[in-house]
Amino acid sequence: MLVRAAVLLGMCLAAERALGQDGAPKVDRLAEIAAIKSDFSNRDLVEITPPPLVRRLLPIDANGIAAAFRPSPKLATAAQLRAELRRQRELFAPYLKDLSPPLEDVRIRLPLESFAWRIETAEDRANFAATLAGQGRWQQLKIPHYGAPMGRAVTYYRTTFEVTAAMLEKGALFVHFQGVDYKAHIFLNGAFLGSH
Numbered sequence: 001m002l003v004r005a006a007v008l009l010g011m012c013l014a015a016e017r018a019l020g021q022d023g024a025p026k027v028d029r030l031a032e033i034a035a036i037k038s039d040f041s042n043r044d045l046v047e048i049t050p051p052p053l054v055r056r057l058l059p060i061d062a063n064g065i066a067a068a069f070r071p072s073p074k075l076a077t078a079a080q081l082r083a084e085l086r087r088q089r090e091l092f093a094p095y096l097k098d099l100s101p102p103l104e105d106v107r108i109r110l111p112l113e114s115f116a117w118r119i120e121t122a123e124d125r126a127n128f129a130a131t132l133a134g135q136g137r138w139q140q141l142k143i144p145h146y147g148a149p150m151g152r153a154v155t156y157y158r159t160t161f162e163v164t165a166a167m168l169e170k171g172a173l174f175v176h177f178q179g180v181d182y183k184a185h186i187f188l189n190g191a192f193l194g195s196h
Helices: 002-017 029-035 078-096 122-126 128-132 165-169
Strands: 114-119 139-142 155-158 185-188 191-195
Touching: 122 128
Parallel strands: none
Antiparallel strands: 114 139, 114 155, 185 191
16 A cells, blocks of 8 residues: 555656646757757767788798697507606696795684584584583584485584684684585584584
């Protein structure tokens, strides 16, 4: 009902604005300008003719066009493939060198490698705040951590670290993970930071 009233009100205002104070229709100056027929042929613009292109052909040696491309011999064995890969790496090695000067690293990096870990329990689902606080049984491990496939499961990784004044002076802190399987929800001091 409110939407209809707003639409009707807008239509009435538009009708009032279309009429002058004396009730006569207002003159729309912009509509008049748009209706003027003009000569838009741009007589003052000069078209520049591009210079003629010289026809140039690349030279072909005495052996003809067939010498321009020679397909590599067919590789039939794994040993031939390894040898050809080694040859190609040596051939292209000069072009793959990193010749740029090293960039100055202005970030303070804090690698986190030791974590407490556990598989989710019914108690974790019932009291997630206690899980974030570190309650319950945890197993210490090093990252990267590879475990056997568990099917559909939720696991928790927990660690502590100190944020220094020098880190805060940078203006922003970043959390970077080298690899997270499927989904991750990240919490810091009990506050949700984001998801992957």
